Amino acid sequence: MGAWGEGGAGGAAGEQPAQSTDAEPTRVQRMRSAFLEALQRHPHSVRDELYVFAGRPVRLRVLGAALATRTHRAFAHLRRAHIAAKPLLTIDLWDETEAAVPGLPGAETTDLDRHWIACDGMLTASPDGRYVSFRYQDSVITLDRQTQHMIGCRRNGAQLSGGEYSKPLLLMLSIWYHDLGVQLLHTGLIAHDGAGVLLPGESGTGKSTTSLAGLAQGLEFLGDDFIGLERAPTGAFVGHSLFSTACIVRENLARFPELRPLAVEDTFAADEKPILFLAEVHPERIRASVPIRAVVLLGIGHESTQIRPARRAEALRHFAASTLHTVVPRPGREALRMIGELVENIPAWWLLLGPDLRDIRPSIERIVSGASGAHVS
Amino acid sequence: MTELDGPFTPNREDVAAKVIDGELIIIRLSDGTYYSMDNVGTCVWELIEAGRHLPDVVRTIATWYATPVERVEGDVATLVRELLAERLIVGAPAGNSAPSEVAAPPAGSLAYAAPHVNIYRDMGNLLALDPPTPGIDDLLFRARKAD
Secondary structure (H helix, E strand, O other), rough: EEEOOOOOOOOOOOOOOOOOOOOOHHHHHHHHHHHHHHHHHHOOOOOEEEEEEEEEEEEEEEEEEHHHHHHHHHHHHHHEEEEEEOOOOOEEEHHHHHHHOOOHOOOOOOOOEEEEEEEOOEEEEEOOOOEEEEOOOEEEEHHHHHHHHEEEEEEOOOOHHHHHHHHHHHHHHHHHHHHHHOOOEEEEEEEEEEEEEEEEOOOOHHHHHHHHHHHHOOOEEOOOOEEEEEEEOOEEEEEEOOEEEEEHHHHHOOOOOOOHOOOEEEEEEOOOEEEEEHHHOHHHHEEEEEEEEEEEEEEOOOOOOOOEEOOOHHHHHHHHHHHHOOOOOEOOOHHHHHHHHHHHHOOEEEEEEEOOHHHHHHHHHHHHHOOOOEOOO | OOOOOOEEEEEEOOEEEEEOOOOOEEEEEOOOOOOEEHHHHHHHHHHHHOOHHHHHHHHHHHHHOOOOOOHHHHHHHHHHHHHHHOOOOOEOOOOOOOOOOOOOOOOOOOOOOOOEEEEEOHHHHHHHHHOOOOOOOHOOOOOOOOO
16 A cells, blocks of 8 residues: 555545535445445555556555556556645445445435437436446446545445456546546657657557557556546646557557567456456556547558648547547547647648558657658558 | 527537637547548537527638628538537527627638548547446536646
Protein backbone atom coordinates (compact mmCIF):
# COMPACT_ATOMS: atom_id res chain seq x y z
CA MET A 1 0.00 0.00 0.00
CA GLY A 2 1.23 3.46 -0.76
CA ALA A 3 1.05 6.36 1.69
CA TRP A 4 0.35 10.04 1.52
CA GLY A 5 1.88 12.79 3.59
CA GLU A 6 0.52 15.75 5.44
CA GLY A 7 -3.21 16.13 5.18
CA GLY A 8 -3.69 12.60 3.83
CA ALA A 9 -6.42 10.30 5.01
CA GLY A 10 -3.84 7.65 5.90
CA GLY A 11 -4.75 4.28 7.32
CA ALA A 12 -5.39 0.89 5.87
CA ALA A 13 -8.19 -1.63 5.77
CA GLY A 14 -10.80 -1.16 8.44
CA GLU A 15 -11.09 2.61 8.37
CA GLN A 16 -14.30 4.45 7.61
CA PRO A 17 -15.17 4.89 3.96
CA ALA A 18 -15.77 8.41 2.61
CA GLN A 19 -18.42 10.28 4.56
CA SER A 20 -21.98 9.99 3.36
CA THR A 21 -24.31 12.99 3.21
CA ASP A 22 -27.91 13.72 4.07
CA ALA A 23 -28.90 13.76 0.42
CA GLU A 24 -27.42 10.37 -0.29
CA PRO A 25 -29.85 7.82 -1.76
CA THR A 26 -30.52 4.73 0.31
CA ARG A 27 -28.90 2.47 -2.25
CA VAL A 28 -25.60 4.37 -1.98
CA GLN A 29 -25.76 4.28 1.81
CA ARG A 30 -26.26 0.51 1.60
CA MET A 31 -23.25 0.15 -0.67
CA ARG A 32 -21.06 2.16 1.69
CA SER A 33 -22.24 0.12 4.69
CA ALA A 34 -21.65 -3.13 2.83
CA PHE A 35 -18.12 -2.10 1.85
CA LEU A 36 -17.36 -1.13 5.45
CA GLU A 37 -18.68 -4.49 6.63
CA ALA A 38 -16.51 -6.30 4.08
CA LEU A 39 -13.47 -4.31 5.26
CA GLN A 40 -14.16 -5.19 8.87
CA ARG A 41 -14.58 -8.87 8.09
CA HIS A 42 -11.52 -9.13 5.85
CA PRO A 43 -9.06 -6.42 6.88
CA HIS A 44 -6.14 -8.27 5.29
CA SER A 45 -7.79 -9.00 1.95
CA VAL A 46 -7.81 -5.45 0.66
CA ARG A 47 -5.27 -4.11 -1.79
CA ASP A 48 -4.95 -0.39 -1.18
CA GLU A 49 -2.85 1.67 -3.63
CA LEU A 50 -2.25 5.29 -4.56
CA TYR A 51 -2.24 6.53 -8.13
CA VAL A 52 -2.02 9.70 -10.14
CA PHE A 53 -4.82 9.96 -12.72
CA ALA A 54 -4.37 12.97 -15.03
CA GLY A 55 -2.08 14.48 -12.41
CA ARG A 56 -4.64 14.08 -9.60
CA PRO A 57 -4.13 11.83 -6.56
CA VAL A 58 -6.42 8.80 -6.46
CA ARG A 59 -6.83 6.02 -3.91
CA LEU A 60 -8.00 2.63 -5.14
CA ARG A 61 -9.01 -0.04 -2.61
CA VAL A 62 -10.10 -3.43 -3.85
CA LEU A 63 -11.20 -6.23 -1.57
CA GLY A 64 -10.82 -9.71 -3.04
CA ALA A 65 -7.67 -11.14 -4.60
CA ALA A 66 -8.90 -11.85 -8.13
CA LEU A 67 -10.76 -8.56 -8.49
CA ALA A 68 -7.81 -6.65 -7.03
CA THR A 69 -5.32 -8.15 -9.47
CA ARG A 70 -7.58 -7.48 -12.43
CA THR A 71 -8.46 -3.93 -11.43
CA HIS A 72 -5.06 -2.60 -10.36
CA ARG A 73 -3.06 -4.12 -13.22
CA ALA A 74 -3.97 -1.71 -16.03
CA PHE A 75 -3.08 1.29 -13.84
CA ALA A 76 0.40 -0.01 -12.90
CA HIS A 77 2.25 2.85 -14.61
CA LEU A 78 0.24 5.44 -12.62
CA ARG A 79 0.92 3.89 -9.22
CA ARG A 80 2.89 5.95 -6.68
CA ALA A 81 4.42 4.84 -3.37
CA HIS A 82 3.77 8.22 -1.79
CA ILE A 83 1.56 11.17 -2.66
CA ALA A 84 1.75 14.33 -0.60
CA ALA A 85 -1.81 15.46 -1.26
CA LYS A 86 -5.03 13.93 -0.02
CA PRO A 87 -6.66 11.79 -2.71
CA LEU A 88 -9.12 13.70 -4.84
CA LEU A 89 -10.92 10.52 -5.87
CA THR A 90 -11.41 7.40 -3.76
CA ILE A 91 -12.50 4.16 -5.40
CA ASP A 92 -13.74 1.29 -3.22
CA LEU A 93 -14.59 -2.08 -4.77
CA TRP A 94 -15.26 -5.52 -3.37
CA ASP A 95 -15.84 -9.04 -4.56
CA GLU A 96 -19.18 -10.23 -3.16
CA THR A 97 -18.32 -13.91 -3.34
CA GLU A 98 -14.91 -13.64 -1.76
CA ALA A 99 -16.05 -11.23 0.95
CA ALA A 100 -19.40 -12.96 1.50
CA VAL A 101 -20.97 -9.51 1.75
CA PRO A 102 -23.72 -8.81 -0.80
CA GLY A 103 -24.02 -5.42 -2.46
CA LEU A 104 -26.03 -6.03 -5.60
CA PRO A 105 -29.43 -6.68 -4.00
CA GLY A 106 -29.28 -3.25 -2.35
CA ALA A 107 -28.23 -1.46 -5.49
CA GLU A 108 -31.70 -1.05 -6.97
CA THR A 109 -32.57 2.30 -8.52
CA THR A 110 -35.62 4.46 -7.90
CA ASP A 111 -38.39 5.75 -10.12
CA LEU A 112 -36.84 9.19 -9.96
CA ASP A 113 -33.58 8.06 -11.51
CA ARG A 114 -32.99 8.44 -15.23
CA HIS A 115 -31.87 5.35 -17.15
CA TRP A 116 -30.00 4.63 -20.37
CA ILE A 117 -28.76 1.46 -22.03
CA ALA A 118 -25.02 1.95 -22.49
CA CYS A 119 -22.10 -0.40 -23.16
CA ASP A 120 -24.40 -3.44 -22.77
CA GLY A 121 -25.33 -2.29 -19.27
CA MET A 122 -27.63 0.19 -17.57
CA LEU A 123 -26.47 3.70 -16.77
CA THR A 124 -28.51 5.49 -14.12
CA ALA A 125 -28.36 9.08 -12.88
CA SER A 126 -30.07 10.70 -9.92
CA PRO A 127 -32.34 13.64 -10.85
CA ASP A 128 -29.63 16.20 -10.04
CA GLY A 129 -26.90 14.22 -11.78
CA ARG A 130 -24.85 13.89 -8.60
CA TYR A 131 -25.04 10.10 -8.34
CA VAL A 132 -24.31 8.12 -11.50
CA SER A 133 -24.41 4.32 -11.46
CA PHE A 134 -23.51 1.70 -14.00
CA ARG A 135 -24.81 -1.82 -13.75
CA TYR A 136 -23.19 -4.40 -16.01
CA GLN A 137 -23.76 -8.12 -15.75
CA ASP A 138 -23.18 -9.02 -12.09
CA SER A 139 -21.55 -5.75 -11.10
CA VAL A 140 -22.61 -2.28 -10.08
CA ILE A 141 -20.63 0.87 -9.42
CA THR A 142 -21.75 4.32 -8.32
CA LEU A 143 -19.91 7.63 -8.58
CA ASP A 144 -20.78 10.42 -6.16
CA ARG A 145 -19.61 13.44 -8.12
CA GLN A 146 -19.89 15.72 -5.08
CA THR A 147 -17.55 13.79 -2.77
CA GLN A 148 -15.65 12.14 -5.63
CA HIS A 149 -16.16 8.68 -4.26
CA MET A 150 -16.72 5.62 -6.40
CA ILE A 151 -18.08 2.49 -4.77
CA GLY A 152 -18.91 -0.80 -6.41
CA CYS A 153 -19.05 -4.55 -6.18
CA ARG A 154 -19.23 -7.56 -8.42
CA ARG A 155 -20.37 -11.08 -7.85
CA ASN A 156 -17.21 -12.79 -9.07
CA GLY A 157 -13.97 -10.88 -9.42
CA ALA A 158 -12.45 -13.51 -11.68
CA GLN A 159 -15.09 -13.05 -14.35
CA LEU A 160 -14.21 -9.78 -16.03
CA SER A 161 -14.75 -9.10 -19.70
CA GLY A 162 -11.77 -8.06 -21.81
CA GLY A 163 -12.95 -4.46 -21.69
CA GLU A 164 -13.21 -4.47 -17.88
CA TYR A 165 -9.78 -6.09 -17.54
CA SER A 166 -7.91 -3.91 -20.03
CA LYS A 167 -9.76 -0.63 -19.30
CA PRO A 168 -11.24 -0.91 -15.81
CA LEU A 169 -13.87 1.62 -14.72
CA LEU A 170 -13.72 3.38 -18.09
CA LEU A 171 -17.27 4.69 -18.14
CA MET A 172 -17.25 6.03 -14.58
CA LEU A 173 -13.77 7.49 -15.01
CA SER A 174 -14.95 9.20 -18.18
CA ILE A 175 -17.52 11.12 -16.11
CA TRP A 176 -15.01 11.91 -13.36
CA TYR A 177 -12.46 13.15 -15.90
CA HIS A 178 -15.13 15.26 -17.59
CA ASP A 179 -15.90 16.96 -14.27
CA LEU A 180 -12.20 17.87 -14.01
CA GLY A 181 -12.08 19.34 -17.51
CA VAL A 182 -10.24 16.34 -18.95
CA GLN A 183 -11.86 15.10 -22.15
CA LEU A 184 -11.66 11.45 -23.15
CA LEU A 185 -10.67 11.04 -26.78
CA HIS A 186 -10.70 7.95 -28.95
CA THR A 187 -7.10 8.08 -30.12
CA GLY A 188 -3.74 6.46 -29.67
CA LEU A 189 -1.02 8.52 -27.98
CA ILE A 190 2.70 7.89 -28.30
CA ALA A 191 5.66 10.17 -27.67
CA HIS A 192 9.24 10.77 -28.75
CA ASP A 193 11.45 12.27 -26.03
CA GLY A 194 8.32 13.44 -24.21
CA ALA A 195 6.71 15.08 -27.27
CA GLY A 196 3.22 13.61 -27.62
CA VAL A 197 1.73 12.48 -30.92
CA LEU A 198 -2.00 11.75 -31.12
CA LEU A 199 -3.20 9.00 -33.47
CA PRO A 200 -6.98 9.50 -33.89
CA GLY A 201 -9.16 7.18 -35.90
CA GLU A 202 -11.77 4.48 -35.87
CA SER A 203 -11.00 0.86 -35.02
CA GLY A 204 -9.02 -0.78 -37.79
CA THR A 205 -7.15 2.33 -38.88
CA GLY A 206 -3.84 1.22 -37.37
CA LYS A 207 -3.80 2.95 -33.95
CA SER A 208 -2.80 -0.14 -31.96
CA THR A 209 -0.33 -1.45 -34.53
CA THR A 210 1.37 1.93 -34.82
CA SER A 211 1.46 2.43 -31.04
CA LEU A 212 2.88 -1.04 -30.40
CA ALA A 213 5.41 -0.84 -33.22
CA GLY A 214 6.51 2.55 -31.94
CA LEU A 215 6.89 1.15 -28.42
CA ALA A 216 8.89 -1.82 -29.66
CA GLN A 217 11.20 0.60 -31.50
CA GLY A 218 11.84 2.77 -28.43
CA LEU A 219 9.05 5.36 -28.57
CA GLU A 220 6.98 6.08 -25.49
CA PHE A 221 3.44 4.76 -25.05
CA LEU A 222 0.45 6.38 -23.36
CA GLY A 223 -2.52 4.63 -24.94
CA ASP A 224 -3.74 2.78 -28.00
CA ASP A 225 -7.38 3.85 -28.04
CA PHE A 226 -8.53 6.06 -25.13
CA ILE A 227 -6.62 8.95 -23.57
CA GLY A 228 -7.48 12.11 -21.65
CA LEU A 229 -6.87 15.56 -23.15
CA GLU A 230 -6.60 18.67 -21.04
CA ARG A 231 -5.88 22.33 -21.73
CA ALA A 232 -3.31 23.55 -19.21
CA PRO A 233 -3.56 27.08 -17.78
CA THR A 234 -0.62 27.98 -20.05
CA GLY A 235 -2.74 27.04 -23.08
CA ALA A 236 -0.69 23.92 -23.77
CA PHE A 237 -2.51 20.69 -24.60
CA VAL A 238 -1.60 17.81 -22.32
CA GLY A 239 -2.38 14.18 -23.06
CA HIS A 240 -2.91 11.83 -20.12
CA SER A 241 -2.53 8.07 -20.16
CA LEU A 242 -5.49 6.18 -18.71
CA PHE A 243 -4.31 2.57 -19.00
CA SER A 244 -0.98 0.90 -19.84
CA THR A 245 -2.72 -1.76 -21.90
CA ALA A 246 -3.16 -2.49 -25.58
CA CYS A 247 -5.63 -4.82 -27.21
CA ILE A 248 -4.72 -6.25 -30.57
CA VAL A 249 -6.34 -8.73 -32.92
CA ARG A 250 -4.65 -12.13 -32.90
CA GLU A 251 -3.48 -11.92 -36.53
CA ASN A 252 -1.62 -8.66 -35.86
CA LEU A 253 -0.07 -10.01 -32.67
CA ALA A 254 2.12 -12.19 -34.89
CA ARG A 255 3.87 -9.00 -36.04
CA PHE A 256 5.21 -8.47 -32.49
CA PRO A 257 6.97 -11.71 -31.60
CA GLU A 258 8.51 -10.26 -28.42
CA LEU A 259 5.05 -9.40 -27.10
CA ARG A 260 3.25 -12.58 -28.11
CA PRO A 261 4.18 -14.64 -25.02
CA LEU A 262 2.86 -11.83 -22.81
CA ALA A 263 -0.61 -11.67 -24.29
CA VAL A 264 -3.32 -12.30 -21.68
CA GLU A 265 -6.49 -14.03 -22.74
CA ASP A 266 -8.02 -15.10 -19.42
CA THR A 267 -11.02 -12.85 -19.77
CA PHE A 268 -14.60 -13.85 -19.26
CA ALA A 269 -15.49 -13.62 -22.95
CA ALA A 270 -13.45 -15.94 -25.14
CA ASP A 271 -13.89 -14.05 -28.40
CA GLU A 272 -12.14 -10.87 -27.29
CA LYS A 273 -8.76 -9.49 -28.29
CA PRO A 274 -5.69 -10.55 -26.29
CA ILE A 275 -4.56 -7.90 -23.80
CA LEU A 276 -0.99 -6.69 -23.43
CA PHE A 277 -0.03 -5.17 -20.07
CA LEU A 278 2.74 -2.99 -21.41
CA ALA A 279 4.05 -1.60 -18.12
CA GLU A 280 5.17 -5.17 -17.37
CA VAL A 281 7.19 -5.28 -20.58
CA HIS A 282 8.68 -1.81 -21.05
CA PRO A 283 7.99 0.12 -17.82
CA GLU A 284 10.56 2.77 -18.73
CA ARG A 285 8.70 3.59 -21.94
CA ILE A 286 5.22 4.06 -20.45
CA ARG A 287 4.47 7.71 -19.70
CA ALA A 288 1.69 9.21 -17.56
CA SER A 289 1.31 12.62 -19.27
CA VAL A 290 2.97 14.47 -22.16
CA PRO A 291 2.47 17.78 -23.97
CA ILE A 292 0.89 17.27 -27.38
CA ARG A 293 3.11 18.27 -30.31
CA ALA A 294 1.44 16.68 -33.34
CA VAL A 295 -1.69 14.99 -34.63
CA VAL A 296 -1.10 12.11 -37.04
CA LEU A 297 -3.82 10.69 -39.26
CA LEU A 298 -3.04 7.13 -40.24
CA GLY A 299 -3.45 5.49 -43.62
CA ILE A 300 -2.63 1.80 -44.03
CA GLY A 301 -1.92 -0.45 -46.99
CA HIS A 302 0.38 1.87 -48.96
CA GLU A 303 3.30 0.70 -51.10
CA SER A 304 5.77 2.77 -49.12
CA THR A 305 5.62 4.91 -46.00
CA GLN A 306 5.06 8.62 -46.62
CA ILE A 307 4.47 11.73 -44.53
CA ARG A 308 2.55 14.75 -45.74
CA PRO A 309 0.77 17.64 -44.04
CA ALA A 310 -2.92 17.12 -43.27
CA ARG A 311 -5.54 19.83 -43.42
CA ARG A 312 -6.81 20.91 -40.03
CA ALA A 313 -10.37 20.24 -41.14
CA GLU A 314 -9.37 16.64 -41.88
CA ALA A 315 -7.94 16.29 -38.38
CA LEU A 316 -11.09 17.76 -36.86
CA ARG A 317 -13.31 15.34 -38.78
CA HIS A 318 -11.17 12.34 -37.75
CA PHE A 319 -11.22 13.27 -34.09
CA ALA A 320 -14.80 14.36 -33.79
CA ALA A 321 -16.36 11.48 -35.67
CA SER A 322 -14.35 8.78 -33.94
CA THR A 323 -14.70 10.23 -30.45
CA LEU A 324 -18.44 10.88 -30.79
CA HIS A 325 -18.99 7.31 -31.86
CA THR A 326 -16.87 5.63 -29.22
CA VAL A 327 -16.74 7.60 -25.98
CA VAL A 328 -19.56 6.99 -23.49
CA PRO A 329 -21.17 9.18 -22.25
CA ARG A 330 -21.18 10.84 -25.66
CA PRO A 331 -19.11 14.03 -25.60
CA GLY A 332 -20.91 17.32 -25.85
CA ARG A 333 -20.26 20.72 -27.32
CA GLU A 334 -17.42 21.49 -24.89
CA ALA A 335 -15.49 18.46 -26.09
CA LEU A 336 -15.86 19.51 -29.70
CA ARG A 337 -14.72 23.00 -28.80
CA MET A 338 -11.58 21.56 -27.20
CA ILE A 339 -10.91 19.36 -30.23
CA GLY A 340 -11.37 22.38 -32.49
CA GLU A 341 -8.84 24.36 -30.47
CA LEU A 342 -6.46 21.42 -30.55
CA VAL A 343 -6.41 21.12 -34.33
CA GLU A 344 -6.15 24.88 -34.70
CA ASN A 345 -3.00 24.96 -32.57
CA ILE A 346 -1.26 21.64 -33.17
CA PRO A 347 0.11 20.64 -36.62
CA ALA A 348 -1.53 17.64 -38.28
CA TRP A 349 0.11 15.14 -40.63
CA TRP A 350 -0.83 12.13 -42.69
CA LEU A 351 1.31 9.07 -42.03
CA LEU A 352 0.65 6.69 -44.91
CA LEU A 353 2.07 3.38 -43.79
CA GLY A 354 3.86 0.97 -46.07
CA PRO A 355 4.40 -2.70 -45.23
CA ASP A 356 7.56 -2.19 -43.15
CA LEU A 357 6.66 -1.33 -39.56
CA ARG A 358 10.27 -0.26 -38.94
CA ASP A 359 9.36 3.00 -40.71
CA ILE A 360 7.18 4.08 -37.79
CA ARG A 361 9.82 5.38 -35.40
CA PRO A 362 11.73 7.48 -37.99
CA SER A 363 8.41 8.80 -39.27
CA ILE A 364 7.31 9.92 -35.81
CA GLU A 365 10.72 11.47 -35.15
CA ARG A 366 10.46 13.48 -38.36
CA ILE A 367 6.94 14.59 -37.57
CA VAL A 368 7.90 15.72 -34.08
CA SER A 369 10.80 17.68 -35.54
CA GLY A 370 8.43 19.31 -38.06
CA ALA A 371 9.41 17.39 -41.17
CA SER A 372 7.84 18.35 -44.46
CA GLY A 373 6.22 15.84 -46.78
CA ALA A 374 8.58 13.04 -47.73
CA HIS A 375 8.99 9.38 -48.39
CA VAL A 376 10.42 7.64 -45.36
CA SER A 377 11.62 4.47 -47.02
CA MET B 1 -42.21 37.09 -47.60
CA THR B 2 -42.06 33.27 -47.70
CA GLU B 3 -41.45 30.57 -45.15
CA LEU B 4 -37.88 30.45 -46.41
CA ASP B 5 -37.16 34.08 -45.63
CA GLY B 6 -36.20 33.31 -42.05
CA PRO B 7 -34.56 34.39 -39.93
CA PHE B 8 -33.12 31.03 -38.97
CA THR B 9 -30.63 30.03 -36.35
CA PRO B 10 -28.31 27.05 -35.93
CA ASN B 11 -30.02 24.22 -34.04
CA ARG B 12 -27.89 24.89 -30.97
CA GLU B 13 -29.53 22.10 -28.97
CA ASP B 14 -28.06 19.45 -31.22
CA VAL B 15 -25.43 20.98 -33.46
CA ALA B 16 -21.81 22.04 -33.00
CA ALA B 17 -20.11 23.92 -35.83
CA LYS B 18 -16.65 25.24 -36.46
CA VAL B 19 -15.01 27.03 -39.37
CA ILE B 20 -11.45 25.94 -39.88
CA ASP B 21 -9.29 26.97 -42.85
CA GLY B 22 -12.41 28.29 -44.56
CA GLU B 23 -14.18 24.94 -44.29
CA LEU B 24 -17.24 24.63 -42.11
CA ILE B 25 -17.54 21.41 -40.11
CA ILE B 26 -20.94 20.77 -38.53
CA ILE B 27 -21.60 17.85 -36.20
CA ARG B 28 -25.03 16.68 -35.15
CA LEU B 29 -24.37 15.60 -31.60
CA SER B 30 -27.34 13.28 -31.21
CA ASP B 31 -26.31 10.82 -33.90
CA GLY B 32 -22.74 11.66 -34.93
CA THR B 33 -23.61 12.64 -38.50
CA TYR B 34 -21.20 15.29 -39.67
CA TYR B 35 -21.25 17.75 -42.51
CA SER B 36 -18.86 20.04 -44.31
CA MET B 37 -19.30 23.07 -46.52
CA ASP B 38 -16.71 25.25 -48.15
CA ASN B 39 -16.50 28.80 -49.37
CA VAL B 40 -20.01 30.06 -50.25
CA GLY B 41 -21.77 27.58 -47.96
CA THR B 42 -19.61 28.71 -45.05
CA CYS B 43 -20.52 32.34 -45.72
CA VAL B 44 -24.23 31.47 -45.86
CA TRP B 45 -23.97 29.66 -42.52
CA GLU B 46 -22.16 32.57 -40.88
CA LEU B 47 -24.76 35.04 -42.16
CA ILE B 48 -27.60 32.83 -40.87
CA GLU B 49 -25.79 32.50 -37.55
CA ALA B 50 -25.54 36.31 -37.43
CA GLY B 51 -29.33 36.51 -37.58
CA ARG B 52 -29.75 37.73 -41.17
CA HIS B 53 -33.00 37.17 -43.04
CA LEU B 54 -32.56 35.18 -46.24
CA PRO B 55 -33.12 38.07 -48.68
CA ASP B 56 -30.28 39.84 -46.88
CA VAL B 57 -28.13 36.71 -47.05
CA VAL B 58 -28.73 36.48 -50.80
CA ARG B 59 -27.90 40.16 -51.42
CA THR B 60 -24.73 39.91 -49.35
CA ILE B 61 -23.49 36.77 -51.12
CA ALA B 62 -24.30 38.27 -54.52
CA THR B 63 -22.30 41.38 -53.64
CA TRP B 64 -19.32 39.53 -52.16
CA TYR B 65 -19.08 37.11 -55.07
CA ALA B 66 -20.15 39.57 -57.84
CA THR B 67 -22.82 37.13 -58.97
CA PRO B 68 -26.39 37.86 -60.17
CA VAL B 69 -28.93 37.86 -57.32
CA GLU B 70 -31.23 35.56 -59.32
CA ARG B 71 -28.61 32.81 -59.42
CA VAL B 72 -27.63 33.16 -55.78
CA GLU B 73 -31.28 33.21 -54.69
CA GLY B 74 -32.03 29.75 -56.10
CA ASP B 75 -28.81 28.24 -54.78
CA VAL B 76 -29.30 29.62 -51.27
CA ALA B 77 -32.92 28.47 -51.16
CA THR B 78 -31.82 24.93 -52.10
CA LEU B 79 -29.13 25.00 -49.43
CA VAL B 80 -31.47 26.30 -46.74
CA ARG B 81 -34.04 23.59 -47.51
CA GLU B 82 -31.32 20.98 -47.06
CA LEU B 83 -30.11 22.52 -43.80
CA LEU B 84 -33.69 22.51 -42.52
CA ALA B 85 -34.25 18.92 -43.63
CA GLU B 86 -31.09 17.86 -41.78
CA ARG B 87 -32.22 19.79 -38.67
CA LEU B 88 -29.04 21.84 -38.73
CA ILE B 89 -30.99 25.12 -38.61
CA VAL B 90 -34.36 25.98 -37.16
CA GLY B 91 -36.60 29.03 -37.20
CA ALA B 92 -35.25 31.79 -34.97
CA PRO B 93 -37.48 32.67 -32.03
CA ALA B 94 -39.40 35.92 -32.28
CA GLY B 95 -37.70 38.94 -30.80
CA ASN B 96 -34.23 37.65 -31.54
CA SER B 97 -31.49 40.23 -31.18
CA ALA B 98 -30.46 42.47 -34.07
CA PRO B 99 -28.30 40.86 -36.78
CA SER B 100 -24.59 41.12 -36.19
CA GLU B 101 -21.84 41.95 -38.65
CA VAL B 102 -20.06 39.24 -40.64
CA ALA B 103 -16.67 39.82 -42.22
CA ALA B 104 -16.44 39.27 -45.96
CA PRO B 105 -14.36 36.26 -47.05
CA PRO B 106 -10.77 37.00 -47.96
CA ALA B 107 -9.96 37.99 -51.53
CA GLY B 108 -8.95 34.94 -53.51
CA SER B 109 -11.80 32.83 -52.16
CA LEU B 110 -14.40 34.78 -54.09
CA ALA B 111 -14.95 32.49 -57.10
CA TYR B 112 -18.65 31.69 -56.89
CA ALA B 113 -19.82 28.08 -56.89
CA ALA B 114 -23.24 26.85 -55.83
CA PRO B 115 -23.03 26.00 -52.10
CA HIS B 116 -23.21 22.32 -51.31
CA VAL B 117 -23.43 20.30 -48.09
CA ASN B 118 -21.21 17.22 -47.89
CA ILE B 119 -22.88 14.71 -45.59
CA TYR B 120 -20.94 11.96 -43.81
CA ARG B 121 -23.36 9.46 -42.40
CA ASP B 122 -20.85 6.70 -41.61
CA MET B 123 -20.79 7.46 -37.90
CA GLY B 124 -24.49 8.24 -37.85
CA ASN B 125 -25.27 4.88 -39.41
CA LEU B 126 -23.14 3.07 -36.84
CA LEU B 127 -24.76 4.93 -33.99
CA ALA B 128 -28.21 4.19 -35.38
CA LEU B 129 -27.57 0.48 -34.84
CA ASP B 130 -27.27 0.99 -31.09
CA PRO B 131 -29.75 2.35 -28.57
CA PRO B 132 -29.45 6.11 -28.02
CA THR B 133 -26.28 6.66 -26.03
CA PRO B 134 -26.49 9.08 -23.12
CA GLY B 135 -24.59 12.27 -23.71
CA ILE B 136 -22.50 13.96 -21.04
CA ASP B 137 -24.92 16.87 -21.34
CA ASP B 138 -27.67 14.50 -20.12
CA LEU B 139 -25.68 14.01 -16.92
CA LEU B 140 -25.14 17.62 -15.99
CA PHE B 141 -24.09 18.17 -12.42
CA ARG B 142 -23.24 21.74 -11.57
CA ALA B 143 -22.91 21.64 -7.77
CA ARG B 144 -19.16 21.16 -7.74
CA LYS B 145 -16.31 22.39 -9.86
CA ALA B 146 -13.25 20.28 -9.23
CA ASP B 147 -9.89 21.49 -7.98
